[in-house]
Amino acid sequence: xxxxxxxxxxxxxxxxxxxxxxxxxVLIYKASGVFNFAQGSMVFFAALTFVSLxxxxxxFWLALAVTLAVMVVLGMLTERIVLRPLINQPPxxxxxxxxxxxxxxxxxxxxxxxxxxxxxxxxxxxxxxxWLSEKWNISISQFDLFAALIAGMLVTILAVLFQKTRIGRAxxxxxxxxxxxxxxxxxxxxxxTIVWAVAGCVALVAGMMWGVxxxxxYALTFTALKALxxxxxxxxxxxxGAIVGGLIIGASEKLAxxxxxxMVGGGIESWFAYVVALLFLLVRPEGLFGExxxxxx
Amino acid sequence: xxYREAGQFKSTYGQxxxxxxxxxxxxxxxALLLVAFVAVPIFGDQYWLSAIITPFLILSLAxxxxxxxxxYAGQLSLGTAAFMAVGAFMAYNxxxxxxxxxxxxxxxxxxxSAAAVGFVFGLPxxxxxxxxxxxxxxxxxxxxxxxxxxxxxxxxxxxxxxxTAQRMVILGYEFVSPxxxxxxxxxxxxxxxxxxxxxxxxxTGRAFMAVRDMDVAAAVVGIPMMRTKLLAFAISSxxxxxxxxxxxxxxxxxxxxxxxxxxLSFRVLFMIIIGGxxxxxxxxxxxxxxxxxPILLNFVSKGLESVLGVEMNHAMVSNTEAIIFGGLIIFxxxxxxxxxxxxxxxxxEKLRLWPFPH
Numbered sequence: 001x002x003x004x005x006x007x008x009x010x011x012x013x014x015x016x017x018x019x020x021x022x023x024x025x026v027l028i029y030k031a032s033g034v035f036n037f038a039q040g041s042m043v044f045f046a047a048l049t050f051v052s053l054x055x056x057x058x059x060f061w062l063a064l065a066v067t068l069a070v071m072v073v074l075g076m077l078t079e080r081i082v083l084r085p086l087i088n089q090p091p092x093x094x095x096x097x098x099x100x101x102x103x104x105x106x107x108x109x110x111x112x113x114x115x116x117x118x119x120x121x122x123x124x125x126x127x128x129x130x131w132l133s134e135k136w137n138i139s140i141s142q143f144d145l146f147a148a149l150i151a152g153m154l155v156t157i158l159a160v161l162f163q164k165t166r167i168g169r170a171x172x173x174x175x176x177x178x179x180x181x182x183x184x185x186x187x188x189x190x191x192x193t194i195v196w197a198v199a200g201c202v203a204l205v206a207g208m209m210w211g212v213x214x215x216x217x218y219a220l221t222f223t224a225l226k227a228l229x230x231x232x233x234x235x236x237x238x239x240x241g242a243i244v245g246g247l248i249i250g251a252s253e254k255l256a257x258x259x260x261x262x263m264v265g266g267g268i269e270s271w272f273a274y275v276v277a278l279l280f281l282l283v284r285p286e287g288l289f290g291e292x293x294x295x296x297x
Numbered sequence: 298x299x300y301r302e303a304g305q306f307k308s309t310y311g312q313x314x315x316x317x318x319x320x321x322x323x324x325x326x327x328a329l330l331l332v333a334f335v336a337v338p339i340f341g342d343q344y345w346l347s348a349i350i351t352p353f354l355i356l357s358l359a360x361x362x363x364x365x366x367x368x369y370a371g372q373l374s375l376g377t378a379a380f381m382a383v384g385a386f387m388a389y390n391x392x393x394x395x396x397x398x399x400x401x402x403x404x405x406x407x408x409x410s411a412a413a414v415g416f417v418f419g420l421p422x423x424x425x426x427x428x429x430x431x432x433x434x435x436x437x438x439x440x441x442x443x444x445x446x447x448x449x450x451x452x453x454x455x456x457x458x459x460x461t462a463q464r465m466v467i468l469g470y471e472f473v474s475p476x477x478x479x480x481x482x483x484x485x486x487x488x489x490x491x492x493x494x495x496x497x498x499x500x501t502g503r504a505f506m507a508v509r510d511m512d513v514a515a516a517v518v519g520i521p522m523m524r525t526k527l528l529a530f531a532i533s534s535x536x537x538x539x540x541x542x543x544x545x546x547x548x549x550x551x552x553x554x555x556x557x558x559x560x561l562s563f564r565v566l567f568m569i570i571i572g573g574x575x576x577x578x579x580x581x582x583x584x585x586x587x588x589x590x591p592i593l594l595n596f597v598s599k600g601l602e603s604v605l606g607v608e609m610n611h612a613m614v615s616n617t618e619a620i621i622f623g624g625l626i627i628f629x630x631x632x633x634x635x636x637x638x639x640x641x642x643x644x645x646e647k648l649r650l651w652p653f654p655h
Contacts, residue, residue, distance in 0.1 A: 035428045085631040091428060092373055096570050097630045099563065103623025111616040225559075228432045236428070264447070271443055274436030278421055281433060285425045 007258050008251050013144035015250020016151045017213065020206035021227035022234065022242040023154065024199040029236045030175045031195040033091060034083065037098040040224025041105040042200060046071055047207025047216045051120050052113040064204075071200030079193045106221060117217035120208065147209045151243070154205060158198075158239060167194060175237070229277035235287030244288060249273045300648045316494060333483055338476040347475035347548075349588060354479075354486045355543045357584035360568040361493055361577065362536025367566075368575035369497060370529035371509025372422050376434040377537050377565045379441035382557035383411040384538025385460075385545035386451045389552075392463045393453060400465045400472075404485070404542045411538025412531040414441065419530025423523055426512070438559055445554045452554075459553045462546040478547040485543060489536060494577050496532070505529055509575075567622075571629050573638025582637040590625075594618050 021043055028036040036042075049070055053063035082097050162168040173181040174191050182188055210220055230249045234241025256272045281287070302319045317323045341350065363377050388407030391398055398406075418437040422430050445451045445458075452458045465472040465481070472481050496502050504525045507515035516522045545552045564587060572583020598614050633639055 035431075082627055082631075089630075089634060092367075093630055093634055095373075095428065095431070096566070097627050099566070100623040100626030100630070103619045103626070105623075107616040107619030107623065111613065111620065115612055115616075225435070228435060232425075232429050232432045267443060267447065271436060271439035274433070274439060278433050278436050281425045281429060282421060285429065287429070 007254050010141075010144070011251035011254030012247050013141070013148055013250070014254060015230075015246040015248070016144070016148045016243075017206070017209055017246075018226050018230045018250055019243045019246025020147070020151050020154070020202070020209055021224050022230040022246055023151075023158070023239065024202040024206065025227060025231050026234075026236065026239055026242045027158070027199045027202065028195055030239075031171045032083065032174070032192050033178075034094045034098065035091065035236070036199070037095060038101040038105055039199065039203060039227070040221045041102045041109075042071070042074070042203040043207040043210065043224050044216075044218070044220045045074070045105045045109040045207075046200065046204035047120070047211040047220060048109045048113050048118070050204065050208060051118040051211060051216045054120075055118065067204055068201055071204055072197040075196030075198075075200045076193050078196050079189065083192055083196075084189060102221075106218075110218070115218060117215045118211075119215050120211035143212060150205060150209065154202065155239060155243060158202075161198075162239070167191075171195065226273060229273040232287055233277040233280050235289040238287070238289035241287060241289035245277075249276060252276050300645070300651075302649075314498075316498075330487070333487075334480070338480055341476065341479070343475050346479045349592065351475070351479050351482050352544070352548050353584055353588040354482045355540050355548055356565065356568065356588060357581045358486045358489060358543065359537050359540035359565045360572065360580035360584050361490060362533045362540060363565050364569045364572075364575065364577070364580045365493060365497075365505070365536060366529050366533035368569055368573075368579075369502060369509060370505040370526065370533075371512075372419075372526065372529060373427070373431040374434040374533070375431055375559070375562050375566065376418065376437035376441075378557040378559065378561035379438045380411045380415055380534040380537035381541030381544060381561070382441060382445055382554060383414050383534075384408055384541030385552055385557070386445055386554075387411070387538070388542035389460045389462060389545060390451065390453070400467055400546070401485075404539055404546075407542035408535040408538040411541065412535040415530040415534025415537075416527055419527050422526050422530065435559075438562060442554055442557065457553070459551055460545070461551045462549070465546055472547075482543055482547045485539065489539065490577060490581075493536070497577065501525075501528065506575075567626060569636075570626065571636055573636030576636070576638035578641065579636050579638030582641065586637065590622070591618060594621065 021039065024039045024042065025036055028034055028039070046067060050063055050067040053066060054060065058066070078101065082101060083094075086094055086097055160168075162171060170181070170186045170191055171194070173184070173186055174188060178188060181191075206224075207216070207220065210223060214220070214223065226249075227246075230242060230245040233249060234243070234245025253269055253273050253276075257269050260272075261268050300319075300321050302321075305318075305320055307313045307318070312318070317326055337350065338346070359377060359381055362380070363374060366372050366374050384404075384407035386407075387410035388403045391403040391406040392400070395403075395406075414437070418434065421433050425433060449455075452460050465478075467481075470477075472478050497505070504515070504520045507518070507520055508522070508525050508529075512522065515525075541557070544556075549556060568583035568587045569580060570583070571586050572581065573579025594617075595614070598617070629636065
């Protein structure tokens, strides 16, 4: 039983990490209807920039600030160069543009900072919490809890941003209907810039978390692909969906790895999450929290 | 002046429906085929034949398959490479396990197996649409590769998972030289491209396009959604499967499952974006572009090296290549979302009027 709980807890906490990446996708999808395939490479780019700066002896906060600035600039450039000329194109075109962006970002980050893997240290050790393992014999990593805390904070901040602020209301208006939002005087381009910048910041947080866990390396972009089943499970439009989806995927993936994996020879984590998401979709085609889509002719 | 249909009258329905209604097009196409079938194998350089032209043709076929699904039927798929892998490994197994099977029969078995897999993974498309479906097809990509890696049967229990394509013999003639492999590929690709062109002009093709343009409306006017979508998946995967078999037998020779990663899926997807979504010609143009572009880039970087006298290391070149590649895709989407095929069409329109302005 203890072991089961440990596996579930570990899975849930890993799910939080997926959710962190998925959050960035959701933000951009909500506000611009763009499925941003480049989110994974944004995570990689942000983490690599940050880690390279700290390795050059920069102060932690200074490196963080500079990386944030870089991500904001990146968001602005993306809006200006990629998205603005593609307004009113079908979603599939926009998706492909972001795949192009993926290549650019991956090439750029490796060209600038090299392709060797980096270790990242945030000062929070990745070790089991002592009193938990003593009392209940469950080992849960301290760092995982920290990541969950950060994710919780991030979601709270985003929720407040979306629900309470003027910018948030504008974002939701844009998400509902581009034209209507434009008609009431919401500057679409500013909104998109803000969203991409915020998504860049979320990418940085996700990148730092993943960087501590697995090191900052090219494989990070593949990890980010894991956020996709989380997304289709939770629904593209829902921040809550990203979190809940992340938890479900994380827990079921870990359980499958431990209990089903040995039966079929292991290695199932590469696809299991997708199959779970797919089965969910067959029941609820718009994901758990996605908006119900009504087709009209 | 030269390219004008003035004076060419159509007096039968047959003439009205031919693929190339204009005489000049027919002449140009015949010339192209003549060059492809006769001149290229005779005068073609061995290296170019085996390392560039043959893979170009094979990838064109894969792009054609994806174009049937994505461009014509409107179902975005990111699992092309998985279907190719199925085709490659099943063709290998057919050759291995069925005695005296002809090569083309093995290719067909590879294609049909891929079609069956496509059928299964097409089932979710009945419930989910658009981007959700695209992500769902990723499941296929990862699952199939895992399965091929994991189950020893596919690679005949070779310890490394690598298979070596068998000898190809048709009517006692063995295809060994690059030129003969090229001709085999060309024959298969040409026949299948013709079939695809005709299929898209038929009722089935029009049903695909109706589903692409608006599936609810298509269902309302009586197009059977299930049959059309699943057929699109099956046909598309058949093409990809045959392409995969050719990839293994005529190009690579020895194949590991890692040859068919997500990267290949993306490359094929880029081919149809750059070539033109929903166009047979576009599949070929896109494949040509994507195959030739790295060579051109390599050439340029070599030239730059000798001019500037700096040594560029391999990582730098490949990263620059990725940047230019990605940038180019974005550029293409912005400038001409309909791809090279559309540019070709515009050029033909211009040519018809030339040298007059109207």
